[in-house]
Amino acid sequence: MRAFGALLARELRLAARHGGDTFGALLFFFVAGALFPLAIGPAPEVLARLAPGIVWVCALLAALLPLDRLFGADFEDGSLDQLLLSGLPGSLVALAKAVSHWLVTGLPLLAASLPLAVMLQLPRAALPVLLGGLLMGSAVLSLLGTACAAVVLGARRGGVLLPVLVLPLTVPVLIFGAGAVDAAVAGLPVRPLLLLLGAYLAACIPLCPLAAGAGLSGAVE
Amino acid sequence: MADAMRLVAEALSVFRGERLVLDRVSFGVPAGGALLLLGPNGAGKSTLLRALAGLKRLDGGRVSLDGGEAVRPAYLGHQDGIKAGLTALENLRFAAAVSGRDPGAALAALGLSPLAALPARLLSAGQRRRLALARLCLSGAAVWLLDEPTLGVDAGSVAAFGTLLAEHRAAGGVVVAATHLPLPLPGAAALTLTAPAPG
Numbered sequence: 412m413r414a415f416g417a418l419l420a421r422e423l424r425l426a427a428r429h430g431g432d433t434f435g436a437l438l439f440f441f442v443a444g445a446l447f448p449l450a451i452g453p454a455p456e457v458l459a460r461l462a463p464g465i466v467w468v469c470a471l472l473a474a475l476l477p478l479d480r481l482f483g484a485d486f487e488d489g490s491l492d493q494l495l496l497s498g499l500p501g502s503l504v505a506l507a508k509a510v511s512h513w514l515v516t517g518l519p520l521l522a523a524s525l526p527l528a529v530m531l532q533l534p535r536a537a538l539p540v541l542l543g544g545l546l547m548g549s550a551v552l553s554l555l556g557t558a559c560a561a562v563v564l565g566a567r568r569g570g571v572l573l574p575v576l577v578l579p580l581t582v583p584v585l586i587f588g589a590g591a592v593d594a595a596v597a598g599l600p601v602r603p604l605l606l607l608l609g610a611y612l613a614a615c616i617p618l619c620p621l622a623a624g625a626g627l628s629g630a631v632e
Numbered sequence: 633m634a635d636a637m638r639l640v641a642e643a644l645s646v647f648r649g650e651r652l653v654l655d656r657v658s659f660g661v662p663a664g665g666a667l668l669l670l671g672p673n674g675a676g677k678s679t680l681l682r683a684l685a686g687l688k689r690l691d692g693g694r695v696s697l698d699g700g701e702a703v704r705p706a707y708l709g710h711q712d713g714i715k716a717g718l719t720a721l722e723n724l725r726f727a728a729a730v731s732g733r734d735p736g737a738a739l740a741a742l743g744l745s746p747l748a749a750l751p752a753r754l755l756s757a758g759q760r761r762r763l764a765l766a767r768l769c770l771s772g773a774a775v776w777l778l779d780e781p782t783l784g785v786d787a788g789s790v791a792a793f794g795t796l797l798a799e800h801r802a803a804g805g806v807v808v809a810a811t812h813l814p815l816p817l818p819g820a821a822a823l824t825l826t827a828p829a830p831g
Contacts, residue, residue: 489710490714496687496706497727498704631687
């Protein structure tokens, strides 16, 4: 447990030193979201209809950006060997990485989604549902992303492979997350969709670190 | 004879792709002993060290420490595993938290105390290597696996590292090292690996 805490502290300290990476994902999120009104026109009713999907897809793509370096830097400089020999199981090393990714990328995206949603004319009443969905959805993205980053680690052209592997797995998150916001706008019950999202998160919490741990030990071979 | 040995490797075989790099390599190292791995480039010295560390899967044979399977060694490979964005002291924090030892003492042992607050990005290659050696000393592991540990390290620091190696061995620790440079390991046994015939 102490080793897990120390690893998490190390990851957060590293993220603070390389603040540009975090900020880059946030900027991407904003810029990508701001392109939609320019492409489809500023009509409020059209934007409001598309807003849930735009926010969710942009958050998903922005969360992908830092994944490439999540294990890549440690793999290249030999730190990953040291982490795996520390006595901490590979799955817990991966879980610490996923938690740090969520704290450093997921939570800021959550905060940034609020102004973007307002900008896209999403009705105020649907904002709590959007945030609640993104809270769970961003955690799923961190877990799935960590697992996939570990699996493609060591593969040539892993950076290209990574989105192709992650994005299909995030389809349920997108359907339930954006669907819940749509339901909230239409005045339909949102609870079933958020519960399904929660169920997906509950499945990812144990499974993704296990898969990532196996990926890591395969990568250092 | 075999039960006096602390670290025992029996008939280790490792493939790299289709190539058999290690073909039934066996050795034993007693408590306080050291083993030097010799051989030309490509003979499998680094592969043997990674296999002993448990990073590379064995395709045959077994490694045991005091008769048990859990070896949990400290390993120093070609790469230093130093984060350029962290200071020298911060680079040791994780290893210190795992072993519960004092990172300041490890820095002092390798003459790095004045550089503790400096980002590792500003350290020279030799200083980074010394920082990696400090992390090794911090681990408290019974087995040290070293791959060219003193590459780029100046003579004074090699002598300081020699003191640490002697302390580690006096406490019953085991050292396995691959190197082409002279290492301060008096009385070390040698194991010469030969590059396997191609095909």
